[in-house]
Amino acid sequence: MKTTTAILAAWGALSGAAMAQDVTLSIESWRTDDLALWQDTLIPAFEAANPGIKVQFVPSAPPEYNSVLNSKLEAGSAGDLITCRPFDASLALFDGGKLADLTDLEAMANFSDVAKSAWQTDDGAATFCVPMASVIHGFIYNKAAFDELGLEPPATEEQFFAVLDAIKEDGTYIPMAMGTTDQWEAATMGYQNIGPTYWKGEEGRLALIDGSQKLTDPQWVEPYATLAKWAPYLGDGYEAQTYADSQNLFTLGRAAIYPAGSWEISIFNEQADFEMGAFPPPVRAEGDTCYISDHTDIALGLNAASPNADAARTFLNWVGSEEFAGTYANALPGFFSLSNFDVEMEDPLAQEFVSWRGDCEPSIRSTYQILSRGTPNLENDTWGASVAAIKGSETPEEIGQRLQDGLASWYEPQQQ
Structure with a gap:
């Protein structure tokens, strides 16, 4: 016992x-x-x-x-x-x-x-x-559509708009799938996608934080002017188009290009029945340094x-x-x-996206560190600003001034 x-x-x-x-x-x-x-x-x-x-x-x-x-x-x-x-x-x-x-x-x-x-x-x-x-920004495209139309992925802005013109003229595909209803994608896959090319990535982002650059400077205003040029290529009714609508338009093969974050890869692999490729944000002129948002x-x-x-x-x-x-x-x-x-x-x-790290200078979204701590919130304001640029409801200069006034109202380095 x-x-x-x-x-x-x-x-x-x-x-x-x-x-x-x-x-x-x-x-x-x-x-x-x-x-x-x-x-x-x-x-x-x-x-x-x-x-x-x-x-x-x-x-x-x-x-x-x-x-x-x-x-x-x-x-x-x-x-x-x-x-x-x-x-x-x-x-x-x-x-x-x-x-x-x-x-x-x-x-x-x-x-x-x-x-x-x-x-x-x-x-x-x-x-x-x-x-x-991290996630990387760029553009995903329908390879079958490009092959059908005899197009190559563009490297410069001039080539980018030439490709969009060719797709629009053919009429088989919507040149680019992006709407403005949800707002955030216009900023995230629009402004923050192409913007680092203008403000030179980390150089500009850090200069905005220390106050040596302003949102009214050309490198911060000009991306809005480029977004305004996107509107004719987004298809009829883009103003009422949601993020999910844009995803569907692309994966169903109705649009040729999708301004993207790399997080779309898994979803698109499941939903699209065509081969896809990707290209980084086009440089402004041949020979310029390539910049990507590697966020x-x-x-x-x-x-x-x-x-x-x-x-x-x-x-x-x-x-x-x-x-x-x-x-x-x-x-x-x-x-x-x-x-x-x-x-x-x-x-x-994914290999294509990550390969850009070897060719391009990386940066992160300009609004995420420090600059959105106050009111008005610069990140949220950039959503509406990007939509306004695409729709043409404000000029790029008006947008830059409005955002600068909002940031300077609470952020001391921008008050100098």
């Missing part, structure tokens, strides 16, 4: 230790579209290498993510791991004590300062999210109030690993690793 009791006691102690060791982490995210990737691929790979740590992926609808997350954080019910948007939204969470400092995390050594910059304090002293991926998009941070911080840091170190980088980038073609690892892309369209 004593022996049996001792055995049961020992088993109970071991069982209790094992149970105490088991931890379940939960991940907050806005990426509802990659739920299957996490559940079927990423989480099983991590759990196999880390017995005793279980992981749950619990996303919210993208438009509601910020408000839902903030409410959960305030209520103390948020998950252990927080998917981080770039720059100011996540910085506000860190400054508010909601995200932990991850500067000393071992995996941070696998990322450059540029990759980490979207999730750092302004002085770079603290990093609070592990970078996961830091998504990262993962640690809830400062998580009771499972040690296990969460183990997971975050894995997110910063070569295994994660290769798996994530190839399972979601168009979301490119920000790590220092040499990740080989399998998808040909």
Whole structure:
């Protein structure tokens, strides 16, 4: 009896230790579209290498993510791991004590300062999210349509508009699929796509932050004039066309060109039954430097109030690993690793986008760092401004002055 009791006691102690060791982490995210990737691929790979740590992926609808997350954080019910948007939204969470400092995390050594910059304090002293991926802007085109019309991907703006003229004149295809109803795409795939070519990428973006350039300067106004020239090529009724409408027009083969972010690749691969190609934003003249928006998009941070911080840091170190980088980038073609690892892309369209890193100077969206912290919000104002440019309801000069007045009303470096 004593022996049996001792055995049961020992088993109970071991069982209790094992149970105490088991931890379940939960991940907050806005990426509802990659739920299957996490559940079927990423989480099983991590759990196999880390017995005793279980992981749950619990996303919210993208438009509601910020408000839902903030409410959960305030209520103390948020998950252990927080998917981080770039720059100011996540910085506000860190400054508010909601995200932990991850500067000393071992995996941070696998990322450059540029990759980490979207999730750092302004002085770079603290990093609070592990970078996961960036997205690249450019243009996706229907190769069958181009072959049928004898067209080549344009390299210069002159060639770009010549291609659009040829497509319009033929009449078989809408030259370019983009609407203005949802507004954000006019700015994101329009202004922020072609703009770095004008303001010379990081040179102009940083000059806007330090106040040495203004939104009324030619390099910031002229992209709106170019957007105004897009209108005749967007097809009848583009003013009432939603983002989803534009996607459908392209994938159904009715439009020849789609101003794009690389995040479209997975969706278009599933929906389009024709071969696609891509070209970067055209340079203004032959021989000019090519610029692309290679925008830091998504990262993962640690809830400062998580009771499972040690296990969460183990997971975050894995997110910063070569295994994660290769798996994530190839399972979601168009979301490119920000790590220092040499990740080989399998998808040909993703290969095309990422190849531009070797030929073009990278930058990020001009409104995302610092410049949209006040009211009026420059990012949101750029949406409406881009639509106004395309529709011709304001001149490019009027747009530049309005945006400059709004920024200068609260941002001191622009008040000089």
